[in-house]
Amino acid sequence: MGLEDALGDSGVAVVDFAAFLDGSNKQGVAEEIISSFKGAGFVYLLNHGIPAERIAEIFAASKEFFGQLMDVKELARHPPSGMEHRGYSSPGREKVIQPNSMGDVETPRPVVPDFREHFECGSEEGRICPNIWLPDGVLPGFKETCLDYFWLCYGVQLNILRALAIGMGLEEDFLVRYHSVPDEGNQLRLLYYPSVPAEALRNETVERISAHSDYASITLLLQDEIGGLEIEDPHVPGLFRPIPPIPGALIVNAGDFMMRWSNDTIRSTIHRVCAPPVLETSDGMLPERYSIPFVSRNDPDVVVDCIPGTWDAQRPKKYEPISAGEYVRKRQAAAY
Numbered sequence: 102m103g104l105e106d107a108l109g110d111s112g113v114a115v116v117d118f119a120a121f122l123d124g125s126n127k128q129g130v131a132e133e134i135i136s137s138f139k140g141a142g143f144v145y146l147l148n149h150g151i152p153a154e155r156i157a158e159i160f161a162a163s164k165e166f167f168g169q170l171m172d173v174k175e176l177a178r179h180p181p182s183g184m185e186h187r188g189y190s191s192p193g194r195e196k197v198i199q200p201n202s203m204g205d206v207e208t209p210r211p212v213v214p215d216f217r218e219h220f221e222c223g224s225e226e227g228r229i230c231p232n233i234w235l236p237d238g239v240l241p242g243f244k245e246t247c248l249d250y251f252w253l254c255y256g257v258q259l260n261i262l263r264a265l266a267i268g269m270g271l272e273e274d275f276l277v278r279y280h281s282v283p284d285e286g287n288q289l290r291l292l293y294y295p296s297v298p299a300e301a302l303r304n305e306t307v308e309r310i311s312a313h314s315d316y317a318s319i320t321l322l323l324q325d326e327i328g329g330l331e332i333e334d335p336h337v338p339g340l341f342r343p344i345p346p347i348p349g350a351l352i353v354n355a356g357d358f359m360m361r362w363s364n365d366t367i368r369s370t371i372h373r374v375c376a377p378p379v380l381e382t383s384d385g386m387l388p389e390r391y392s393i394p395f396v397s398r399n400d401p402d403v404v405v406d407c408i409p410g411t412w413d414a415q416r417p418k419k420y421e422p423i424s425a426g427e428y429v430r431k432r433q434a435a436a437y
């Protein structure tokens with residue numbers, strides 16, 4: 102099956118970011134990205150600026166971490182409160198939930214567990230959420246690899262925000278200015294989906310990650326070769342379309358805060374991870390899967406109003422000004 106077939110009707114563009122980064126076609130690349138963000142809420146980026154060896158390195162670190170005994174991983178245990186996403190969460194610990202309208206998180210927690218483990222970290226300078234690492238001497242180099250990758254993603258994130266701004270007809274640094282505090286809010290997640298019976302995923306007695314939208318600004322996602330990521334068709338609720346792995350590509354998607362900020366001109370699309378189409382082994386088990394999202398957030402204390410150009414007399418502002426911090430606090434408290 103060729104890439105075009107595998108991509109199917111998801112509407113997610115595959116964009117070569119090189120011509121943006123080297124300045125040879127900034128406007129053209131920016132328009133391709135924004136068009137995919139408005140249509141599908143997702144885009145694949147090639148030549149995004151994260152070297153292949155760094156991708157291999159962070160996946161290797163993730164595999165090494167999750168390969169440790171539970172007792173070892175629990176040495177970096179996530180705190181009981183849902184306000185701080187740091188450290189290690191064992192399977193079933195987090196349940197993503199989907200609010201019934203923007204910011205309304207009253208929906209009851211669903212009963213089907215998400216069968217995955219994860220580890221989260223941010224900047225070492227963060228005041229809101231201090232990092233939680235394994236004790237010194239356990240898994241040497243893990244912390245450094247995570248932090249290096251975190252900062253690499255922060256830089257890539259700024260370039261993508263520049264492209265989005267240009268695509269929206271704004272001054273290049275318009276969105277970057279609202280992401281000037283890297284130490285607060287940005288988050289690196291290492292996700293591990295253990296091997297599960299394919300049948301259990303198909304009949305939904307377990308899920309890998311249930312349907313949700315991300316709630317921040319943009320997410321930079323690496324997925325391994327296993328597949329299973331799907332997005333909901335914006336025009337056909339309940340119809341999910343695969344976002345298959347493309348080697349070396351970075352998947353970028355918009356979160357709810359970006360959608361709100363852009364007065365709903367950019368889409369924050371519901372996505373999930375379920376059974377990939379063809380990968381069942383003879384014993385009926387699905388292979389384990391690793392993915393690595395980096396979540397980019399607006400500066401927490403800066404109140405934003407709808408982005409210029411996304412509203413006018415015909416398309417009035419739909420949302421009141423709000424700060425990312427206030428918005429995120431509402432959403433995160435409900436996830437645990």
Ligand SMILES: O=C(O)CCC(=O)C(=O)O
Pocket residue numbers: 290292310315322324330372374391392393394
């Ligand atoms: O594992 C994936 O590919 C997606 C993860 C995801 O959607 C998330 O962490 O919000």
Ligand SMILES: [Fe+2]
Pocket residue numbers: 313314315372
């Ligand atoms: Fe997500």
